[in-house]
Amino acid sequence: MKKISVDHLARVEGNGGISATIDGKVVSDVKFSIYEGPRLIEKLTIGLTPEEDVSMSPRICAICSLSHKNAVLRSMENALNIKIHPKSYLCRELMHMGEMVESHSLHTYYLSLPDYLGYPNAIAMASDFELEVKIALEMKHFANHIMKVLSGRYIHGENPIIGGFGTFPSRDELIFIKNRAIQFMPFVKKTVDLFCTLDYPDVPEKETIYACCEPGNSNYGFWGDEILLSTGEKFFRDDYQKLTNEFVVSHSYCKRSRYKGKPYSVGALARVNNLGERFKGETGKMYKKYFNKRWHVNPLFHNAAQALEISYCFERIPELVDEILKYEEDPKAVKYTAKSGKGTGLVEAPRGLLIHHHEITDGRVSLVDIITPTAQNAEDIERYCQIAAQKLLDSGKEDKIKERMELVVRAFDPCISCSAHMAEVTHTPSGSWKNKLEEIRKNSSPVYIGAGQQDRSDDACGIDIAQKLRGLGFKDVWLGSEIIRDDKLEGYTEKNTLVFFDAVDFNEKAGKITVLPLEYILTHSSISHKFVPFAASIKNLSLQKNAYVVGIQPDSVARGNKISPSVQKAVREILNHLRN
Amino acid sequence: MNNGKLKIGIYELTGCAGDALLILDCEKELLDIFKAVDIQSFLMASSDNRDGKLDIALVEGSVSTEREIEELKDIRERAEIVIAIGLCATVGGIQARFTDPNEWKKKYKEVYGDIEMTHTKPVQSKPIDAYIKVDYYLPGCPIGKEQFLDLFTRAVKGTLPERYPRPVCVTCKYNENDCLLNKGIPCLGPLTADGCGSICPNHNVPCFGCWGPVEGANLTSEYYLLKEKGFDIESIKKRMANYSGTKLIDFLKQFKKESK
Ligand code: SF4
Numbered sequence A: 001m002k003k004i005s006v007d008h009l010a011r012v013e014g015n016g017g018i019s020a021t022i023d024g025k026v027v028s029d030v031k032f033s034i035y036e037g038p039r040l041i042e043k044l045t046i047g048l049t050p051e052e053d054v055s056m057s058p059r060i061c062a063i064c065s066l067s068h069k070n071a072v073l074r075s076m077e078n079a080l081n082i083k084i085h086p087k088s089y090l091c092r093e094l095m096h097m098g099e100m101v102e103s104h105s106l107h108t109y110y111l112s113l114p115d116y117l118g119y120p121n122a123i124a125m126a127s128d129f130e131l132e133v134k135i136a137l138e139m140k141h142f143a144n145h146i147m148k149v150l151s152g153r154y155i156h157g158e159n160p161i162i163g164g165f166g167t168f169p170s171r172d173e174l175i176f177i178k179n180r181a182i183q184f185m186p187f188v189k190k191t192v193d194l195f196c197t198l199d200y201p202d203v204p205e206k207e208t209i210y211a212c213c214e215p216g217n218s219n220y221g222f223w224g225d226e227i228l229l230s231t232g233e234k235f236f237r238d239d240y241q242k243l244t245n246e247f248v249v250s251h252s253y254c255k256r257s258r259y260k261g262k263p264y265s266v267g268a269l270a271r272v273n274n275l276g277e278r279f280k281g282e283t284g285k286m287y288k289k290y291f292n293k294r295w296h297v298n299p300l301f302h303n304a305a306q307a308l309e310i311s312y313c314f315e316r317i318p319e320l321v322d323e324i325l326k327y328e329e330d331p332k333a334v335k336y337t338a339k340s341g342k343g344t345g346l347v348e349a350p351r352g353l354l355i356h357h358h359e360i361t362d363g364r365v366s367l368v369d370i371i372t373p374t375a376q377n378a379e380d381i382e383r384y385c386q387i388a389a390q391k392l393l394d395s396g397k398e399d400k401i402k403e404r405m406e407l408v409v410r411a412f413d414p415c416i417s418c419s420a421h422m423a424e425v426t427h428t429p430s431g432s433w434k435n436k437l438e439e440i441r442k443n444s445s446p447v448y449i450g451a452g453q454q455d456r457s458d459d460a461c462g463i464d465i466a467q468k469l470r471g472l473g474f475k476d477v478w479l480g481s482e483i484i485r486d487d488k489l490e491g492y493t494e495k496n497t498l499v500f501f502d503a504v505d506f507n508e509k510a511g512k513i514t515v516l517p518l519e520y521i522l523t524h525s526s527i528s529h530k531f532v533p534f535a536a537s538i539k540n541l542s543l544q545k546n547a548y549v550v551g552i553q554p555d556s557v558a559r560g561n562k563i564s565p566s567v568q569k570a571v572r573e574i575l576n577h578l579r580n
Numbered sequence B: 001m002n003n004g005k006l007k008i009g010i011y012e013l014t015g016c017a018g019d020a021l022l023i024l025d026c027e028k029e030l031l032d033i034f035k036a037v038d039i040q041s042f043l044m045a046s047s048d049n050r051d052g053k054l055d056i057a058l059v060e061g062s063v064s065t066e067r068e069i070e071e072l073k074d075i076r077e078r079a080e081i082v083i084a085i086g087l088c089a090t091v092g093g094i095q096a097r098f099t100d101p102n103e104w105k106k107k108y109k110e111v112y113g114d115i116e117m118t119h120t121k122p123v124q125s126k127p128i129d130a131y132i133k134v135d136y137y138l139p140g141c142p143i144g145k146e147q148f149l150d151l152f153t154r155a156v157k158g159t160l161p162e163r164y165p166r167p168v169c170v171t172c173k174y175n176e177n178d179c180l181l182n183k184g185i186p187c188l189g190p191l192t193a194d195g196c197g198s199i200c201p202n203h204n205v206p207c208f209g210c211w212g213p214v215e216g217a218n219l220t221s222e223y224y225l226l227k228e229k230g231f232d233i234e235s236i237k238k239r240m241a242n243y244s245g246t247k248l249i250d251f252l253k254q255f256k257k258e259s260k
């Protein structure tokens, strides 16, 4: 077994790494790890006033601090039932444009382009691409200027407050911003041309689900009150947990999210995939010119999507300034009287969907839940790295794996400080495994497989279930050993779902039951590695994707042939459930 | 020293990366900086980071894992001068707000449950001087550009600037702002270290204390000032805790002494 690892991901914001383990011909385990320590942000603001929370929670991440500011403000204002003045609303949008342009221009030109052009960094690139590097720097500088004018300073500005702003930009400052934005347009177009025509390697191509905010009114935009998925589904802001279902993995302080057991992606590429048709003006034309099917399946196109969004912002900034100038008076921040309430704020940070949820009781913050883009992307980052690494290994280019994985990670533009965010551990509510099993049974015909070892006490529980199911007259029931030996899975199609039963150590009380996707178990060796041989014997790839493991937390897997009482009880529960 | 250039390392521990980002934002000056000095390690800007002996190490972020303790000690061994940059490195940052170890353990458990981390063990967040000797402190959340360039240009010439023993109010007065305390708005300006240019009061927003507590100031008069204006000292102290990290304990001791 061999391990390839990049310990310090250069040109990724923060401190993290990616590693892959190669087991013969299989890339068995890819891990995107966050080494940054835990900051417990969501706990820090409990008991504080809403104003203090608004000041502190953007400190999660400097790079997206204004997205956090907008998200926490939207959340608080929903909770406290405040409607802000249209001028404040427009100024917040302008402020957001600043962050979007600054982040995208930094990422495209400074962090990603050197990869594609073969330089170690932007400074080295500067000698050959002096003009590009210089103007990109100007662009970033201009974006910082917008952020500074609207928020008070470049990072962690305190001018946006609950109910509006402390002060508003002057007419002159706004006109300057408008004119300067217009001047950039020729370079912006070049930027789109450049990033939409780069030679993106086709190594990591695979479908995923894209999620973003629904801006409403058929507009493109960076916030909304609903979440929109590429499947067409929509959720109201307070129902965000239907999408995110967070969980913790042991190799990272960054919590993970899956939608219906599947990884999904957020970010510029998700937005352009879901909303690109809504681009107008020059951006709309360029979208039509460059967008194609590969954007659906290749995460490297994040860079191209970011370039289109830069263009969208530069077209929107002058419009926004004109709209803001219609309001001559500076509105006072809206005062509030509510002492308690609950609210959610959805915002598109440069890296994707950002969710803040707050509860306020008697004027003090009583609950905080923050879900960051990188936390949502982490699963897809690992999945795409795994796909890329496997493909390279299959074609004998093992030496390229490290470099290519770095490229994939960087394309997602992960922000490691924002992923070191913390949320409450929501233990799977008991009984949720039943719902999952029902969902599987309703949508497909399950094939049951008992895995495990007969002579290792609780590890025999999977085999026990399978044998009892046979006894009850169930069809399509196999033992793990039969599948590996005799290719029993041939003949099953994507209409079938494989359901494994096994003892799985997921750090719970003995006898607790959970349902996890097989893919998940395969990429998380900390849980169980014995499914790797199964994966190899599932030749039909769509079957492998459609596979789940019903795991029972064992008490002991020492040598012996007695199943412990708590696990026996879980076995009975599962059988009773399937019988009905 | 090699070819006359200073060897500088910039390192990030646990934080929001704001200080490193701010250094990157000294865009115009940045290209000059990279020429004047030899940057050995700067994770955010380059993919060919080398390590070795250093003249100056700038360290951002708090120490929050065992791995970071090791990294930090290694940096100290290699560097002539170590400078703590930003609130996280100087006071522990907002994540050091739970100064009581038991409270931290409890919160940690609430967030992560019992999962054992495989790559590195968490420790309660602390400023870097909890583990190593620090030669200079540059406060701020994030650090201010002027203060940084000031420090950096001096450091390149081999001296360090003096610290800023003044509260935000001093600059706020220079800027001729109407004092927010007179409007009944609780502003932490009198208790907070200066260096930001009193940005928040300039915008009609109270200071939240993000430069950390001011050191060596005469807290007696500040205490009476706040009290006289009718502010609740308990909620002022509570608010001070947000950006004081582990230095809160000393601050409160001093504040209490003054208030006797
Ligand atoms: S507004 Fe705040 S910082 Fe300014 S003088 Fe008053 S108390 Fe000091």
Ligand code: SF4
Binding pocket: A158, B168, B192, B193, B196, B197, B198, B199, B200, B201, B206, B207, B208, B209, B210, B211, B212
């Ligand atoms: S005024 Fe206070 S809160 Fe605002 S930037 Fe300065 S030190 Fe930080």
